[in-house]
Amino acid sequence: MKFNGLENYKSVLGDSDFRTALATTLKLGLGLALPGTLIAFVVAIAINAGKKTNIFTSIFFAPVIYPPVVSAFIWSAAYRGDGFVNKILGTNIEWLTSYKWALFSIVLVMLWTNLGFYIVISLTGLRGISASYYEAASIDGANRWKQLRWITLPLIKPVLLFIGIVATGDALQVFTQPYLLTAGGPGSSTRVLASLIYESSFRSFDFGASSTMAMVLLTLALLISSVQFAFLRTRP
Template sequence: MNRRQQNLWGFIFLTPQLIGLLAFSLIPVLFTFSLSFMKWDGFGTKEFIGLANYTDQFTNPDFWKALMNTAYYTVLVIPVQIAISLVVAIALNKIKGKNFYRLFFFMPVVTSSVSIGVIWMWILNGDFGILNQVLANVGIDGPMWLTDTKWVMPSIAMLSIWWGLGYNMVIFLAGLQGISRSYYEAADIDGASNWQKFRHITLPLLSPTTFFITIMAIISSFQVFDQAYVMTSGGPAKSSYTFVYHIYEAAFVDFDMGVSSAAAMILFVIILMFTLFQFKMSKRWVHYEDQ
């Protein structure tokens, strides 16, 4: 098979993925962008109104409430989730039967978000939830997790940390297994402690993996929706009213597709800015083994 035939077969095998990318990603994004300049209820005639939808968002208290709630959720979830995932991955990397534990921790990732939300609604129920019963057994009066404005977002964050633990742990575990044992053997010869090996070998060589997980976790956290929709419907008093919930409500409750599209494009720009910022900052702390 010559080079031209190889390229042809390569394009043939790529065609289904390219069609999917166009049909379900690029075209919808372009349609959403054009719709953000329109007034449309999803059924009638579209009316071009320029930047009015964007102006409406920046003067809408619900927009800022959703943005602040989402930022608060991100701050709660990202550091804790990454830290716990790393600790679990390091622990599993040193024990036998790691494949079983990897499957065990990964199971929630492939479980329906609705099912998980319903189960955690029972766990976090302030009156008869299992978490408050456990706390009562040690003399702690648990809060009304999902109906208290102070605790509802930490409650959702708690669920998300548990839910995403398996995915991040598997990625960290793959990164740990990719670090050559020769580094640790050399450190043992030099008499390095476990902390010194972790600080000067594991963390630097694991930084590309940490960078990837951080990027994906930030993107995921800004898109949080299922938990708030199933467990709290954005309440109480919009304390769990997230940005994607705001987009959903504008589109399918208020039937204002233009406003919803404008909010979606703003979210796209926010995520893009955070991602580009992370890539810029990564030059200072991400280290590759061949450097």
């Protein structure tokens, strides 16, 4: 493929490999953003309500500082037939070579890698809510559930939205974990856009296609960011 303007976009958008990689990338984004935001929020509430907040925050944040290559090797060993995942669950699942489980396995790795960062963001949002709101609600007879529903959730909603956007961005740019854990397999079920761009550039040397796919990826990221800012501007 040559650098020939819109023809590159027509060719790329009509390519089945690109559409598959795009769908896989969006699935990763959804699988990371929704559970990641919810789990981070719940864990942050539990940590914030406890006493040893720094200890638990450090434990959850530890995987964030690991290089992606290290995380990939740790989970590659964990997902083996004799790895600790199968031992804990009492199963014999081929996590990384199964069409059913490969993508799910990568989502779990990404959750493990990024969750600590999302928790820290949630904690920051929770601690930014004035205690006077909860004191006034307690005086009015509101229990913890009502305080969570009518005070915490409305005030932390922009923070949760931000976490969702960050998580989606993490999924859009992910490369190392899918590449090292499954190499895009089985078949092409875990091949993401970043992997396809890499293959087009350094294996096929089709720089026209790779640059076009990179522009599509950038456009997706910009659209998501635009949605984020649009929601943030509607905050009362």
